[in-house]
Amino acid sequence: MTVATLASEPSSRDRILDVAEGLFARRGYAGVGMKEVADGVGLGKSSVFHHFASKAELYSAVCARILSTIEDRLVRSLAEGGAPQVRLERLVGELMELLAAHPSYARLLLRSLFEDDDLAGDGPEEQAAQRAIGGIMESMATLLKEGMASGVFRASSVPHVLLLTVGQIAFPFASGEFGQEVLGKDVFDPAQVKRLKKEALELVQFGLVEQGRA
Amino acid sequence: MTVATLASEPSSRDRILDVAEGLFARRGYAGVGMKEVADGVGLGKSSVFHHFASKAELYSAVCARILSTIEDRLVRSLAEGGAPQVRLERLVGELMELLAAHPSYARLLLRSLFEDDDLAGDGPEEQAAQRAIGGIMESMATLLKEGMASGVFRASSVPHVLLLTVGQIAFPFASGEFGQEVLGKDVFDPAQVKRLKKEALELVQFGLVEQGRA
DNA sequence: CTCCCAACCGACCGATCGGTCGGATCTACT
DNA sequence: AGTAGATCCGACCGATCGGTCGGTTGGGAG
Incomplete structure (x- = not known):
């Protein structure tokens, strides 16, 4: 668990959620690739899977x-x-x-x-x-x-x-x-x-x- | 061009359109595979491509x-x-x-x-x-x-x-x-x-x- | 200093994607 | 019989899919 994230720059998890939200809205669940999400955040694909166990879980979280x-x-x-x-x-x-x-x-x-x-x-x-x-x-x-x-x-x-x-x-x-x-x-x-x-x-x-x- | 299709069973083209309509409605453009459409009609995938040049064209036709x-x-x-x-x-x-x-x-x-x-x-x-x-x-x-x-x-x-x-x-x-x-x-x-x-x-x-x- | 663990990455996996190709089958017309 | 065109198919292509794996950081706690 992260310490506190005191009002400064958002955590990677939140940035993933932000990017995924925009992409899912524009192209739908099936139309978005995890690679695309990762690139949008500036991370590797496997890093996204570190924060969300699956694409479905990411979608649900959004x-x-x-x-x-x-x-x-x-x-x-x-x-x-x-x-x-x-x-x-x-x-x-x-x-x-x-x-x-x-x-x-x-x-x-x-x-x-x-x-x-x-x-x-x-x-x-x-x-x-x-x-x-x-x-x-x-x-x-x-x-x-x-x-x-x-x-x-x-x-x-x-x-x-x-x-x-x-x-x-x-x-x-x-x-x-x-x-x-x-x-x-x-x-x-x-x-x-x-x-x-x-x-x-x-x-x-x-x-x-x-x-x-x- | 087919002769007339006189009110009898619908042509393959129409059956493809019917199946694709239902699938696109339920799962969206990106969520539907051409194989799925073909199976739904009872044809091979390449037969679907004979009637519609691309997935995008099929979608537009629907x-x-x-x-x-x-x-x-x-x-x-x-x-x-x-x-x-x-x-x-x-x-x-x-x-x-x-x-x-x-x-x-x-x-x-x-x-x-x-x-x-x-x-x-x-x-x-x-x-x-x-x-x-x-x-x-x-x-x-x-x-x-x-x-x-x-x-x-x-x-x-x-x-x-x-x-x-x-x-x-x-x-x-x-x-x-x-x-x-x-x-x-x-x-x-x-x-x-x-x-x-x-x-x-x-x-x-x-x-x-x-x-x-x- | 060592140990730990969250965060991150590149390489890789089998499956499936849209799409192509060469040929088989059938019908219709000559 | 011969042929043209429409319909259909299995096998195949490169790319991309979601997801895994082994390993490398780097900062905090003992």
């Missing part, structure tokens, strides 16, 4: 780190309290800001959902990741249920709305060149992020049609 | 076939006419039904957007795919603009809303096991599709909050 970051931010946001609508808007806003601040996040996470084997392993990292994702979905579901119970949200199927909304929030930041083409500007440009947030919040509040009620 | 199918359905839907709100609802409904009827579509297309090199080639298939995707986005953007101009849709930024909405519609059908876990049932089960459609349409109409207007 996912787990992202998911725990998101979960932290999310529970902190929800803990601030307020009416359901306030909490929802804060949550959506902060989630989008987080995804915008880390361009790898949305892409990597959506990609990981698409792997059919998923995080099928049973290592501690996989378990941590599963727990984090469970916590994230659970707390969002609870918020929606509360809002519906108190009548401030339309009555609807929580799981279905959850699935739809997750896609709405995460997709733009994972869409890469496609998103850039649609917007005409970089999706991660602060002005675009701000606009995306505004439109998403209004979509949640009003929908697309002027003056609700059929 | 994408192009899907995109042209979607574009066809979409322009036919829009051509039926009606008020903007009617056209929008019909479009969203048909799009979701199409994605639901072909479980590979959403996953493969979202995955293809995540590849950083995208469909960078300049073969005829790539061009057809690019044209199809352009047509799809263009026609949806036009519909939104018309609705806003006539006041039935809230005034908002068309490109941003487009990006958000595409994610909302496509993600559930790409989310695989994750979606199944959230819903508790298979995403492609007809009852779930119906519910997903209903919730998506209501989200578009009313948003999440009861009785619009802040």
